Amino acid sequence: MVLQNKEFHNLQELRHSASLANKVFIQRDYTDGTVCKFQTKFPSELDSRIERTLFEDTVKTLNNYYAEAEKIGGQSYLEGCLACLTVYLIFLCIETRYEKVLKKISRYIQEQNEKVYAPRGLLITDPIERGMRVIEISVYEDRGSSGSSSGSSTTSSSGR
Amino acid sequence: MSAVMITRKVTRKWEKLPGKNTFCCDGRVMMARQKGVFYLTLFLIVGTCSLFFAFECPYLAVHLSPAIPVFAVLLFVFVVAMLLRTSFSDPGVLPRALPEEANFIEMEIEAANGNVMAGQRPPPRIKNVQINNQIVKLKYCYTCKIFRPPRASHCSICDNCVDRFDHHCPWVGNCVGKRNYRYFYLFTLSLSLLTIYIFAFNIVHVVLREYRNIFEHVVSLTPHCTVLEVLVCFFTLWSVVGLTGFHTYLISLNQTTNEDIKGSWSGKNRVQNPYSHKNFIKNCCEVLCGPTYPSVLDRRGVMLEDSTRPTPSDASAASTYKSTNPVSQTTKSSAPLIPNEHTPEEAKPSIGAGTQKSTSSPKEEKPPSPTSPNAVAPAVIKESAH
Numbered sequence: 001m002v003l004q005n006k007e008f009h010n011l012q013e014l015r016h017s018a019s020l021a022n023k024v025f026i027q028r029d030y031t032d033g034t035v036c037k038f039q040t041k042f043p044s045e046l047d048s049r050i051e052r053t054l055f056e057d058t059v060k061t062l063n064n065y066y067a068e069a070e071k072i073g074g075q076s077y078l079e080g081c082l083a084c085l086t087v088y089l090i091f092l093c094i095e096t097r098y099e100k101v102l103k104k105i106s107r108y109i110q111e112q113n114e115k116v117y118a119p120r121g122l123l124i125t126d127p128i129e130r131g132m133r134v135i136e137i138s139v140y141e142d143r144g145s146s147g148s149s150s151g152s153s154t155t156s157s158s159g160r
Numbered sequence: 161m162s163a164v165m166i167t168r169k170v171t172r173k174w175e176k177l178p179g180k181n182t183f184c185c186d187g188r189v190m191m192a193r194q195k196g197v198f199y200l201t202l203f204l205i206v207g208t209c210s211l212f213f214a215f216e217c218p219y220l221a222v223h224l225s226p227a228i229p230v231f232a233v234l235l236f237v238f239v240v241a242m243l244l245r246t247s248f249s250d251p252g253v254l255p256r257a258l259p260e261e262a263n264f265i266e267m268e269i270e271a272a273n274g275n276v277m278a279g280q281r282p283p284p285r286i287k288n289v290q291i292n293n294q295i296v297k298l299k300y301c302y303t304c305k306i307f308r309p310p311r312a313s314h315c316s317i318c319d320n321c322v323d324r325f326d327h328h329c330p331w332v333g334n335c336v337g338k339r340n341y342r343y344f345y346l347f348t349l350s351l352s353l354l355t356i357y358i359f360a361f362n363i364v365h366v367v368l369r370e371y372r373n374i375f376e377h378v379v380s381l382t383p384h385c386t387v388l389e390v391l392v393c394f395f396t397l398w399s400v401v402g403l404t405g406f407h408t409y410l411i412s413l414n415q416t417t418n419e420d421i422k423g424s425w426s427g428k429n430r431v432q433n434p435y436s437h438k439n440f441i442k443n444c445c446e447v448l449c450g451p452t453y454p455s456v457l458d459r460r461g462v463m464l465e466d467s468t469r470p471t472p473s474d475a476s477a478a479s480t481y482k483s484t485n486p487v488s489q490t491t492k493s494s495a496p497l498i499p500n501e502h503t504p505e506e507a508k509p510s511i512g513a514g515t516q517k518s519t520s521s522p523k524e525e526k527p528p529s530p531t532s533p534n535a536v537a538p539a540v541i542k543e544s545a546h
Contacts, residue, residue, distance in 0.1 A: 023264070025264050028309065030289045030310055031289070031291060034311055096451070096454075131254050131255040133261075133309070136260075
């Protein structure tokens with residue numbers, strides 16, 4: 001599996017010189033219930049674009065963040081009870097734990113996009129913008145080299 | 161030439177959301193279309209309590225204790241706050257799939273179904289998932305073009321898929337779902353307490369008055385308002401206390417009203433509830449003290465219209481995106497999906513411009529819900545002026 005030599009060095013180049021070829025959607029994993037968790041199965045469309053371990057690391061880290069946000073324990077009880085006593089007005093002053101974790105997630109996704117995905121011509125969309133249903137990965141092609149690279153992504157998507 | 165100040169109206173995302181919801185306060189308040197019964201609920205609560213405060217409380221405060229009206233006021237404030245919170249917040253609506261996601265799911269379905277003979281009905285779109293060692297069927301929603309997550313259901317009144325859908329309550333004028341179920345429960349619980357409280361002190365008031373009248377040989381008619389309050393409370397008691405009891409039962413089993421009505425987890429040969437912790441305390445804690453889920457509908461986000469507001473960084477990218485992706489452009493006009501499908505344009509400036517947009521969108525979701533109980537008077541006034 002040889003990764004093609006990409007010319008994208010940063011996101012600005014991705015924006016100006018690339019065209020969107022395909023989108024891959026990572027679905028939710030419901031085996032543990034309704035907690036927010038995404039499947040770590042490596043999609044075949046990304047086979048030639050990114051190493052499996054990098055992709056799995058990203059998804060696993062996101063899953064850990066969501067698990068942290070939705071953890072039911074001492075802190076969530078405290079937050080719930082305090083909020084109830086103040087008739088939920090306390091949320092005008094403080095952020096909920098979930099919102100704090102969502103900020104961490106968006107920073108992490110941005111960092112991953114800058115360091116790992118954009119150099120490979122990919123872009124991750126924050127799941128919150130898709131209703132926490134999917135992780136959308138946009139696959140870009142350099143407009144100059146449209147022949148060989150686009151073939152692999154479009155044929156593999158239909159056979160999935 | 162005179163300089164004309166054109167104030168471009170900012171279009172917020174709530175204005176373009178599909179579904180049959182009404183929005184107030186520039187997207188901060190989200191309700192169903194039919195609000196008549198909600199106004200009745202509000203009128204009954206506020207009206208009965210006003211009568212109580214006006215006619216009973218002076219007598220009771222003097223002859224019994226001033227703590228009685230104080231506690232009544234606290235309870236009343238809590239009831240109204242919970243009602244407004246339930247009514248005005250997003251119940252957990254799932255946004256509809258954008259065209260690319262919908263197409264992706266369609267391709268998956270077609271691949272899974274294989275070849276269907278001409279004239280034959282295609283098989284129903286169902287996905288089986290295993291949750292806690294039980295097989296649960298996920299149904300496909302033809303309106304929202306998604307496979308509904310477990311426990312989600314499509315509300316036909318609001319025309320939205322709602323996560324952990326409980327029921328659509330006309331009394332609160334909104335769906336009850338994941339995000340506002342605990343406020344709904346606290347509303348019914350506190351309303352039960354308030355009703356019992358007013359009912360009890362009405363009786364006490366009548367008894368005290370009649371006792372004094374007998375003692376002092378005075379003839380007086382029990383005020384009409386007391387009778388009215390007793391009547392309202394009596395009928396409310398049966399319904400609201402019963403409802404609170406029912407929801408306490410559901411919470412202890414970690415079930416929704418929707419699942420209970422459909423009999424999803426009851427009866428022979430059915431799966432057991434895979435979401436229950438089999439422990440009453442744990443189930444209650446999860447439902448009532450769980451995390452406060454954020455709204456995934458970015459109601460107050462600003463719509464980026466490419467034609468009207470070309471930002472310098474987006475102009476070139478927007479034109480290249482439109483020219484190379486004609487499929488998405490044609491589907492944009494057909495289905496009433498959220499038209500803000502320009503993922504690369506949205507994602508790129510947020511990533512390139514230093515986290516400003518992506519961090520602002522979760523922050524924007526914070527002010528809407530907490531202000532609703534606080535802005536009692538302005539919200540109601542604005543709604544009536546709408």
